Amino acid sequence: MGPTLPAGVQPDYPLARLTTVRTGGHGEFFARPASAQQLVELLAWARAHGHEVGVVGSGSNLLVADEGVRGLVMKLDKDLAQIERDGTHLRCGGGARLPAVSARAANAGLTGIEFGVNIPGTVGGAVRMNANAYGGELARVLEHVDVATADGVERRTPERLGFAYRRSNLTHGEVVAHASFRLEPAPVEQVKATLADMRAKRKAAQPSGIKTFGSTFRNPDDPRAEGCTAGQLLDAAGCRGLRVGGAGFSEKHANFVENHGKATTADVLALMAEGRRRVHERCGVVLEPEVQTLGDVRWPDAWELAA
Ligand SMILES: Cc1cc2nc3c(=O)[nH]c(=O)nc-3n(C[C@H](O)[C@H](O)[C@H](O)COP(=O)(O)OP(=O)(O)OC[C@H]3O[C@@H](n4cnc5c(N)ncnc54)[C@H](O)[C@@H]3O)c2cc1C
Numbered sequence: 001m002g003p004t005l006p007a008g009v010q011p012d013y014p015l016a017r018l019t020t021v022r023t024g025g026h027g028e029f030f031a032r033p034a035s036a037q038q039l040v041e042l043l044a045w046a047r048a049h050g051h052e053v054g055v056v057g058s059g060s061n062l063l064v065a066d067e068g069v070r071g072l073v074m075k076l077d078k079d080l081a082q083i084e085r086d087g088t089h090l091r092c093g094g095g096a097r098l099p100a101v102s103a104r105a106a107n108a109g110l111t112g113i114e115f116g117v118n119i120p121g122t123v124g125g126a127v128r129m130n131a132n133a134y135g136g137e138l139a140r141v142l143e144h145v146d147v148a149t150a151d152g153v154e155r156r157t158p159e160r161l162g163f164a165y166r167r168s169n170l171t172h173g174e175v176v177a178h179a180s181f182r183l184e185p186a187p188v189e190q191v192k193a194t195l196a197d198m199r200a201k202r203k204a205a206q207p208s209g210i211k212t213f214g215s216t217f218r219n220p221d222d223p224r225a226e227g228c229t230a231g232q233l234l235d236a237a238g239c240r241g242l243r244v245g246g247a248g249f250s251e252k253h254a255n256f257v258e259n260h261g262k263a264t265t266a267d268v269l270a271l272m273a274e275g276r277r278r279v280h281e282r283c284g285v286v287l288e289p290e291v292q293t294l295g296d297v298r299w300p301d302a303w304e305l306a307a
Pocket of ligand 1: 056131
């Protein structure tokens with residue numbers, strides 16, 4: 001018998017099904033904290049036992065190592081996934097789904113977070129990744145975030161979250177327990193029409209119904225890209241539809257990787273390395289991943305490129 005685990009902590013938990021691309025191995029320990037207090041207790045337990053900590057939101061921009069993840073992986077639940085309205089404010093758990101937040105705001109006649117309708121992640125994942133779509137900016141409507149660590153919960157305003165393109169300053173072990181959005185009143189029908197319009201635009205531009213984690217590479221900030229997005233560079237380098245094992249770049253959007261059925265994380269990494277190599281060979285730009293990793297993900301040797 002191993003040491004006793006805290007209530008709610010499960011050993012050896014399969015993680016692939018918690019990601020949208022459906023690859024990767026098991027978590028050594030897994031828990032679904034239901035309150036900020038429980039979250040802090042779990043973080044303290046992990047620290048006391050020297051366990052690394054990882055959080056999974058909707059797993060919509062996440063690659064889990066095939067070999068699994070050492071330490072404690074958590075998915076926020078119950079109070080940490082609620083959406084509550086207070087006048088023009090929405091207080092959300094870090095595990096609340098962003099499209100549900102957008103829909104809730106629309107039903108309440110509140111505008112400002114419509115862009116979340118197309119981001120299939122959670123509030124916590126969106127804060128961590130500074131998620132954005134169609135010009136809607138998270139920081140513009142974010143009032144504050146409650147960040148949990150092993151020492152307790154600390155409130156941070158957007159200015160203290162170090163937001164940059166698809167980045168914040170949140171580190172491992174800092175978990176978004178709650179976030180509050182400050183919105184503006186607007187006619188319900190108008191907000192709902194905006195949501196419908198955004199959904200339609202997205203449907204035309206991106207593949208739907210596939211197992212993917214959205215953007216694979218960040219758009220480069222390199223003059224050699226000549227203003228092209230990562231998707232345009234991959235397309236020009238002949239990557240559209242390219243396959244490695246069970247993984248392939250989407251035919252509809254070259255910066256989306258698709259799991260065609262039996263892909264492993266290793267297949268995805270090998271595909272990414274090949275896409276990166278081709279773009280580098282063609283125009284000298286070195287693409288960097290947008291997708292986040294959990295566990296000891298092993299990039300293939302081909303990942304390293306000559307400068
Ligand atoms: C079809 C599709 C379309 C997409 N379109 C967009 C888009 O338009 N714009 C955009 O920005 N992104 C887009 N994405 C990517 C993804 O949805 C966003 O990055 C989203 O913010 C990730 O949230 P998540 O909850 O799924 O996080 P996960 O993928 O589960 O995790 C991502 C990172 O956030 C961390 N994290 C998760 N929850 C928390 C928390 N509570 N506290 C601290 N850290 C946390 C994880 O540990 C990990 O490092 C798209 C993805 C897909 C599959």
